[in-house]
Amino acid sequence: xxxxxxxxxxxxxxxxxxxxxxxxxxxxxxAMAKMKVAIKVRSPKTxxxxxxxxxxxxxxxxxxxxxxxxxxxxxxxxxxxxxDTETYEQIEIPSDRLTWEKQFLTESMMVxxxxxxxxxxxxxxxxxxxxxxxxxxxxxxxxxxxxxxxNATLETGLVIKVxxxxxxxxxxxxxxxxxxxCGRA
Numbered sequence: 001x002x003x004x005x006x007x008x009x010x011x012x013x014x015x016x017x018x019x020x021x022x023x024x025x026x027x028x029x030x031a032m033a034k035m036k037v038a039i040k041v042r043s044p045k046t047x048x049x050x051x052x053x054x055x056x057x058x059x060x061x062x063x064x065x066x067x068x069x070x071x072x073x074x075x076x077x078x079x080x081x082x083x084d085t086e087t088y089e090q091i092e093i094p095s096d097r098l099t100w101e102k103q104f105l106t107e108s109m110m111v112x113x114x115x116x117x118x119x120x121x122x123x124x125x126x127x128x129x130x131x132x133x134x135x136x137x138x139x140x141x142x143x144x145x146x147x148x149x150x151n152a153t154l155e156t157g158l159v160i161k162v163x164x165x166x167x168x169x170x171x172x173x174x175x176x177x178x179x180x181x182c183g184r185a
Contacts, residue, residue, distance in 0.1 A: 130185035139164040
């Protein structure tokens, strides 16, 4: 058990029998009242985001999330298939649970699959991934007075804004947190 004042963003905990992951933690202490902790949380099972209000003296159960390195194999339509490279065990995760992450997955990519009490929660992607540009708009000549950008469709189907010098066939680095262009790979 940990005290509510010790919760940090990104940490998983159990409160009222539900598993939550802290997104932001705000502590408020006044001279006449007990400390109040407002935690914006996300449910790893459902993806629902809400806010929980706790007192500074409240205790929550720390959740132990197991992470196993696995290789992404293929998209089977309604599920995505992953393989443990040590045991060669294959698991399938419903693709509707990985709508954001699916935009960054390429075959043979290594990711961390998260488990809680034997149940699959989701996957953890690397901070940045290298993806090939499948199609890029033509650059407009003379449109370089500012940091001009154009749309580019990547090999996974993700559409991002890139600088004008990026062409079809180039490989770019993309942030998995917000889906934005980071640089050439």
